[in-house]
Amino acid sequence: MSCLYDMCLLQIRMSKEMEELSPLGDSGHGDGSEDETEEDDEPKICQVCGDKSTGYHFNAMTCEGCKGFFRRAMKRPVAQICCPFQNTCIITKSNRRQCQSCRLQKCISIGMKRELIMSDEAVEKRRIQIRRKRMHEEPIMLSPQQEAVIQELLTAHQKTFDMSCAQFIQFRPLDRDQKFMPEYSQEPKSGRYSNAVMCKPPTEDAMQWTINSLSSPSSSIQSLENKERTCLKSAIFTSLPHFTDLTTYMIKNVINFSKTLAMFRALIIEDQISLLKGATFEIILIHFNMFFNEVTGIWECGPLQYCLDDAMRAGFQRHLLDPMMNFHYTLRKLHLREEEYVLMQAISLFSPDRPGVTHHNVVDRNQETLALTLKTYIEAKRTEPDKNLLYPKIMACLTEMRSMNEEYTKQMLKIQDIQPEVSPLLLEIISKDS
Known part of the structure; x- marks a missing residue:
């Protein structure tokens, strides 16, 4: 009987932890992100695709999509990415998924740096810190x-x-x-x-x-x-x-x-x-x-x-x-x-x-x-x-x-x-x- 309770509660606990950690996925801030607006409060655009920017990611103003793309692209060999055209694709919000090679080159050209990507170990450590902080700042309450x-x-x-x-x-x-x-x-x-x-x-x-x-x-x-x-x-x-x-x-x-x-x-x-x-x-x-x-x-x-x-x-x-x-x-x-x-x-x-x-x-x-x-x-x-x-x-x-x-x-x-x-x-x- 106790096993039943533990299994049920383990599933619930895991789902809650996933919710807590979701901001650290492709849309997370484990990369030194800054505010999405300047002091004049005017919204900025992504320097890669022109979409709405959420701040500085890996040393450049980008949207969440291009931030996640750059992180994933840098974790696999660059030789696997090639342009099906002539490496002259114009990257926009609507076509940014069509050519990974030109999109990556655009990321590098605007100053995004591979060395600023956090390692898996560093990401996990940051997740633990955030979880502890939330547990301390947000007391558990009955619904x-x-x-x-x-x-x-x-x-x-x-x-x-x-x-x-x-x-x-x-x-x-x-x-x-x-x-x-x-x-x-x-x-x-x-x-x-x-x-x-x-x-x-x-x-x-x-x-x-x-x-x-x-x-x-x-x-x-x-x-x-x-x-x-x-x-x-x-x-x-x-x-x-x-x-x-x-x-x-x-x-x-x-x-x-x-x-x-x-x-x-x-x-x-x-x-x-x-x-x-x-x-x-x-x-x-x-x-x-x-x-x-x-x-x-x-x-x-x-x-x-x-x-x-x-x-x-x-x-x-x-x-x-x-x-x-x-x-x-x-x-x-x-x-x-x-x-x-x-x-x-x-x-x-x-x-x-x-x-x-x-x-x-x-x-x-x-x-x-x-x-x-x-x-x-x-x-x-x-x-x-x-x-x-x-x-x-x-x-x-x-x-x-x-x-x-x-x-x-x-x-x-x-x-x-x-x-x-x-x-x-x-x-x-x-x-x-x-």
Whole structure:
């Protein structure tokens, strides 16, 4: 997925650079050009063909056409140019292309000098200098269209997502009485979780397991996996009812968010469904990252707080939870602004490679627009010295979510087989049928 973004943005960047460098082609000023008029402001004519002059080029007053002709002619052997007549052609604006030999002789006769032509290396160096100067003098700005895209996303997000989490009190209670699973919420080190910080005091068995795991990490990993398998055979996931209500509520928010966007409503209904089924889990992850405290490892959701063991009590396993915690720490430490969060959500939503999508080109164009808007926003609004690293880091987080999405679907289906608590809406989202 990141390769797709990079390819798209590389093409855009190359086209912009070509636009910046265009003045240095045959009509450029890398040759010591002067003003096209004298002090009396009277326009001058080309001394070769009589066309309107644009200034002094290679020591003579010429037009852009004769300037470019002289440069090109001097880069190939003069012997290859010969007059088909008697070397007496009169060069004018209308016939200057008919005889290269006489045109070149006219250029030399009026004083144009070959030694004033810049080498390819000098031209490239000048191009770099001009590019740097323009980047310094002309700050990158969002276009009106990009501003409108961001405003639409912000409005949709604020209408459909309540940062106060006031509705969370309507869910079934979060039961934390399950005694088996050890609980972690500290920042991972080398992919694992070190000191235990609990949402509630642990049982004696869980505390002993934690002490043992810190002293012998390699054996503790295998021990945990064995315990997870045993737990799955006879577990009652006490947090599952609450998480089912929570997830169903969040899915509805994602659907409402998407339906608010004009570019989403413009898609056929089949593609809308495919995109929602593919991106809902990822957008929910982004939503919850806004609540994540990277110091405590707790999701602070208004009246409720969640930690990793709550997800384990809902039946989720380390194959998902380990990378999920790493993801939340990584993304939260980027300290994204609300505009960057909503653009990230929209980029995830408009992924043309989701199963079931038929109009790939339309979705791909939307995603390219959103990705370029995010990149431009960072360049225009951020002032940090390392801001150029932010965009690729966000793209890496989007890629990481794709692999977690697959694992989440697998685990959710297993949980449903063991304890049928999953809502019909959630089942529809995680179903493999397109």
